[in-house]
Amino acid sequence: MDTWLLSRMQELKDLQGLIGLATWDQEIYLPARAGPARAHQLSTLQGIHHERLVDPRLGDALEKAATEAGLTDDERAMVEVLRREREREVRVPAALVRALAEAQSQGLHAWREARQERKFARFQPALHRLLSLRREQADAYGHDGERYDALLEGYEPGMRVARLTPVLSTLREHLIPMVGTLSGTARKAPDLFDGRRYDKDAQWRFTLRLLKDIGFDLEAGRQDLSIHPFTGGTHALDVRLTTRVDETNPLSAIFSTIHEAGHGLFEQGFAPEHHRTPLAAAPSMGLHESQSRLWENLVGRSRAFWEHYFPLLRDSFPEALAGVDVEDFLAAVNAVRPSLIRTESDEVTYNLHIAVRYELELLLIRDELPLDELPAAWNARMERYLGVTPPDDTQGVLQDIHWAWGELGYFPTYSLGNLYAASLYRAAERALPGLEGQLRQGHLLPLRDWLRENIHHHGFRLPAEERVRAVTGQGLTDADFLGYLRTKYGVASCQGR
Amino acid sequence: MDTWLLSRMQELKDLQGLIGLATWDQEIYLPARAGPARAHQLSTLQGIHHERLVDPRLGDALEKAATEAGLTDDERAMVEVLRREREREVRVPAALVRALAEAQSQGLHAWREARQERKFARFQPALHRLLSLRREQADAYGHDGERYDALLEGYEPGMRVARLTPVLSTLREHLIPMVGTLSGTARKAPDLFDGRRYDKDAQWRFTLRLLKDIGFDLEAGRQDLSIHPFTGGTHALDVRLTTRVDETNPLSAIFSTIHEAGHGLFEQGFAPEHHRTPLAAAPSMGLHESQSRLWENLVGRSRAFWEHYFPLLRDSFPEALAGVDVEDFLAAVNAVRPSLIRTESDEVTYNLHIAVRYELELLLIRDELPLDELPAAWNARMERYLGVTPPDDTQGVLQDIHWAWGELGYFPTYSLGNLYAASLYRAAERALPGLEGQLRQGHLLPLRDWLRENIHHHGFRLPAEERVRAVTGQGLTDADFLGYLRTKYGVASCQGR
Numbered sequence: 001m002d003t004w005l006l007s008r009m010q011e012l013k014d015l016q017g018l019i020g021l022a023t024w025d026q027e028i029y030l031p032a033r034a035g036p037a038r039a040h041q042l043s044t045l046q047g048i049h050h051e052r053l054v055d056p057r058l059g060d061a062l063e064k065a066a067t068e069a070g071l072t073d074d075e076r077a078m079v080e081v082l083r084r085e086r087e088r089e090v091r092v093p094a095a096l097v098r099a100l101a102e103a104q105s106q107g108l109h110a111w112r113e114a115r116q117e118r119k120f121a122r123f124q125p126a127l128h129r130l131l132s133l134r135r136e137q138a139d140a141y142g143h144d145g146e147r148y149d150a151l152l153e154g155y156e157p158g159m160r161v162a163r164l165t166p167v168l169s170t171l172r173e174h175l176i177p178m179v180g181t182l183s184g185t186a187r188k189a190p191d192l193f194d195g196r197r198y199d200k201d202a203q204w205r206f207t208l209r210l211l212k213d214i215g216f217d218l219e220a221g222r223q224d225l226s227i228h229p230f231t232g233g234t235h236a237l238d239v240r241l242t243t244r245v246d247e248t249n250p251l252s253a254i255f256s257t258i259h260e261a262g263h264g265l266f267e268q269g270f271a272p273e274h275h276r277t278p279l280a281a282a283p284s285m286g287l288h289e290s291q292s293r294l295w296e297n298l299v300g301r302s303r304a305f306w307e308h309y310f311p312l313l314r315d316s317f318p319e320a321l322a323g324v325d326v327e328d329f330l331a332a333v334n335a336v337r338p339s340l341i342r343t344e345s346d347e348v349t350y351n352l353h354i355a356v357r358y359e360l361e362l363l364l365i366r367d368e369l370p371l372d373e374l375p376a377a378w379n380a381r382m383e384r385y386l387g388v389t390p391p392d393d394t395q396g397v398l399q400d401i402h403w404a405w406g407e408l409g410y411f412p413t414y415s416l417g418n419l420y421a422a423s424l425y426r427a428a429e430r431a432l433p434g435l436e437g438q439l440r441q442g443h444l445l446p447l448r449d450w451l452r453e454n455i456h457h458h459g460f461r462l463p464a465e466e467r468v469r470a471v472t473g474q475g476l477t478d479a480d481f482l483g484y485l486r487t488k489y490g491v492a493s494c495q496g497r
Numbered sequence: 498m499d500t501w502l503l504s505r506m507q508e509l510k511d512l513q514g515l516i517g518l519a520t521w522d523q524e525i526y527l528p529a530r531a532g533p534a535r536a537h538q539l540s541t542l543q544g545i546h547h548e549r550l551v552d553p554r555l556g557d558a559l560e561k562a563a564t565e566a567g568l569t570d571d572e573r574a575m576v577e578v579l580r581r582e583r584e585r586e587v588r589v590p591a592a593l594v595r596a597l598a599e600a601q602s603q604g605l606h607a608w609r610e611a612r613q614e615r616k617f618a619r620f621q622p623a624l625h626r627l628l629s630l631r632r633e634q635a636d637a638y639g640h641d642g643e644r645y646d647a648l649l650e651g652y653e654p655g656m657r658v659a660r661l662t663p664v665l666s667t668l669r670e671h672l673i674p675m676v677g678t679l680s681g682t683a684r685k686a687p688d689l690f691d692g693r694r695y696d697k698d699a700q701w702r703f704t705l706r707l708l709k710d711i712g713f714d715l716e717a718g719r720q721d722l723s724i725h726p727f728t729g730g731t732h733a734l735d736v737r738l739t740t741r742v743d744e745t746n747p748l749s750a751i752f753s754t755i756h757e758a759g760h761g762l763f764e765q766g767f768a769p770e771h772h773r774t775p776l777a778a779a780p781s782m783g784l785h786e787s788q789s790r791l792w793e794n795l796v797g798r799s800r801a802f803w804e805h806y807f808p809l810l811r812d813s814f815p816e817a818l819a820g821v822d823v824e825d826f827l828a829a830v831n832a833v834r835p836s837l838i839r840t841e842s843d844e845v846t847y848n849l850h851i852a853v854r855y856e857l858e859l860l861l862i863r864d865e866l867p868l869d870e871l872p873a874a875w876n877a878r879m880e881r882y883l884g885v886t887p888p889d890d891t892q893g894v895l896q897d898i899h900w901a902w903g904e905l906g907y908f909p910t911y912s913l914g915n916l917y918a919a920s921l922y923r924a925a926e927r928a929l930p931g932l933e934g935q936l937r938q939g940h941l942l943p944l945r946d947w948l949r950e951n952i953h954h955h956g957f958r959l960p961a962e963e964r965v966r967a968v969t970g971q972g973l974t975d976a977d978f979l980g981y982l983r984t985k986y987g988v989a990s991c992q993g994r
Binding site: 010011014015017018021022025029030031032033034036037038040041044045047048217218219220221222234235236237238239275276 | 507508511512514515518519522526527528529530531533534535537538541542544545714715716717718719731732733734735736772773
């Protein structure tokens with residue numbers, strides 16, 4: 001490949017890394033009064049990234065490379081990925097970019113105030129403006145009549161509403177009766193969080209032990225504390241996880257660490273020859289989330305895993321866990337209970353929370369739901385799918401930050417992550433016959449290596465669903481996920497599947 | 498001022514802030530394996546900064562603004578500072594910039610190996626290359642026959658060898674006999690570091706207490722740990738100090754924190770209306786160092802200061818300091834003793850270490866000292882000025898990192914800092930008649946406010962010496978510094994001054 005083009009790819013990747021650093025730092029270490037200064041710095045950096053991405057010389061070089069003979073498959077993929085990213089960015093007029101940035105900032109502000117007042121109406125005008133701009137943006141990107149597709153493409157390249165809706169609707173129809181059956185039948189375990197204290201340093205050490213066992217390389221990454229755990233960083237050799245430590249409940253730290261480690265392994269697993277190129281990236285948010293979910297739920301909430309780790313956990317908290325056995329603990333980490341808040345929900349109810357959001361944001365982008373009916377529509381769906389009714393908007397339609405800054409199209413990637421995770425785990429079980437026994441001994445590296453070889457290493461070479469199909473033999477499906485839940489929770493198929 | 502020009506100034510400042518962030522992070526939090534990735538990111542960022550600084554459109558805008566009527570004084574100063582910076586950068590050919598970067602990297606590598614082998618000869622070829630490129634760079638910058646001036650200009654704008662050499666030579670001639678008189682006469686204090694343990698957390702808390710009292714705003718900055726303490730950050734509201742904690746000796750943490758806080762106060766003290774402009778910067782490294790030295794030595798090693806803080810220190814380390822009184826402690830922090838290592842030297846001998854370096858690097862840049870004679874020349878001067886002889890090159894000519902990456906012209910700014918510090922402190926005593934009494938009560942804010950108003954607030958508006966003259970009534974002089982030492986250590990003038 002042309003050395004100029006390669007150096008431009010590397011430069012763009014370096015700039016993304018630096019945006020990652022400035023964002024990570026902002027969430028964790030930025031002094032309180034430096035917010036506006038950092039906003040300026042980030043805006044400058046993003047502006048330079050934009051300017052260099054839309055540079056016509058880059059466009060010409062990409063066009064030329066796309067027709068060039070003699071490129072390797074990887075080089076062809078690099079050119080293709082960057083071309084697509086560039087074409088999207090070029091299509092959005094600068095005035096719309098600015099208007100969106102402003103509306104996002106106002107949206108966040110209004111959302112925070114609305115949450116304080118517990119009144120959606122306070123946020124409604126800002127959301128109205130954001131929706132209108134996002135529709136305009138979707139039209140600028142271009143679509144075949146379904147604007148939502150154009151937004152979804154930014155998070156889940158290649159996925160379309162026509163493909164997604166049937167899968168998520170069927171999933172929903174299977175989950176609703178399953179939740180009904182399961183909730184209330186939970187084993188009555190002792191409440192592990194009834195005022196017991198779990199030493200913070202011991203929690204931190206336990207999470208570091210988990211990172212080591214999972215194979216997250218702490219010489220190519222780090223873990224810090226933050227209020228909202230996330231995965232960031234600047235490069236495959238500089239991947240930064242955060243976790244949170246709650247003295248009254250160690251599950252928060254444990255599952256945050258495992259979840260973020262799943263994301264982090266993806267980032268650390270990119271092929272070294274792809275570093276500083278467009279291929280050193282996950283092909284979609286859904287596939288990224290599949291890795292965090294696989295580790296968090298399929299592994300981290302399994303009996304085999306805790307047969308190994310529960311004795312170590314009890315050693316870490318001998319007082320708080322005195323008299324608790326592994327069955328009590330498994331019951332606590334696998335309790336199924338319909339709840340109001342998505343981020344606190346279990347692996348069975350979780351996708352129903354996503355169904356509510358996906359269906360509503362699709363209506364909103366299509367302009368088929370008047371905004372003043374949104375809270376009622378939210379509450380009605382929560383009642384219908386989960387049997388719970390939010391007592392106010394803050395515990396209902398205002399709970400997530402996503403819409404507050406106009407991020408529509410992101411929510412379904414969480415469900416895609418859950419579905420892909422189950423399919424990939426099933427493929428791993430077939431490929432690694434001793435997997436469960438390995439987990440039972442705390443040997444997590446064979447699974448990590450299998451995921452690295454089959455998923456992480458490929459980076460952005462194939463769209464997510466094609467990569468999953470290459471590994472599992474099939475594309476997006478809810479069968480593996482539902483099968484996993486039925487086996488784990490001992491529920492018979494409710495609709496004759 | 499033209500809004501385009503202002504936005505370019507802001508953008509350049511934002512990029513400098515981001516370079517600051519990436520550098521700070523690299524020293525403290527970067528994972529071990531991410532070094533090469535960060536080097537790429539920094540090089541990309543520096544390349545973009547360079548590209549935008551030498552952009553001919555910026556040159557035109559600056560030329561136009563320089564002749565424009567109706568600019569405020571501040572705007573005129575912004576234009577002037579950026580013009581000078583740009584002109585220097587424009588003059589160095591890109592090939593030379595690349596060659597220097599490569600030679601610096603090789604220099605650091607060779608220097609580390611040479612230190613391991615304790616042999617200067619291992620480093621000599623790399624230094625030879627660096628010197629040759631730095632001479633070339635000096636010629637590119639332009640000078641009146643004294644190449645060193647062109648390099649000094651990068652650290653101490655406006656200063657010249659012709660002005661500096663007489664001052665530093667006279668200083669040296671006064672210090673040599675003073676050191677002779679003082680060393681050996683030190684009060685025989687109990688050794689405070691004979692295996693006693695000073696709790697690390699208590700040291701950390703003590704440094705935070707000092708930062709608070711000194712008026713370093715921890716909501717507009719932070720303190721972290723690093724091996725080599727430094728001051729970095731991204732903006733006047735995001736100033737980042739580091740300190741180091743040695744369990745066997747709390748003076749390391751205490752004086753590192755006070756020193757870096759002096760630098761940090763300068764950065765935090767820039768006028769808000771100068772933020773994101775070329776004026777939000779110190780006009781020279783010497784004036785910057787004057788602030789760290791003033792707090793570290795003039796305040797932090799004074800009797801008045803410790804009359805307040807020693808009781809607090811004893812409360813922090815009741816076991817280690819049992820039976821130690823303030824006199825013992827003052828003797829320990831003010832012991833004068835010729836030594837081999839600059840960074841461990843006291844305030845009397847320190848400038849003799851600088852004299853060795855300044856004189857030698859001046860000879861090197863002038864090409865008047867064959868490189869293979871450098872270690873012997875170093876040792877001879879150490880013997881002559883300080884009466885000590887390095888047992889090997891690692892404790893001699895190889896001790897500092899500066900020459901390892903070709904930084905010549907920096908060392909004298911340390912002595913300038915000491916001289917300016919004494920002059921400024923004397924002016925502060927005149928302006929604040931109750932100063933000593935305030936220190937004695939731990940009231941440090943009046944001094945900070947005076948420095949903020951007279952030094953920090955002005956940023957880059959005047960060259961360093963002019964700023965000092967505006968405050969003290971005189972420019973660079975060794976009289977205040979020598980007077981301070983004579984009074985403090987009770988030495989009579991040795992040469993009839």
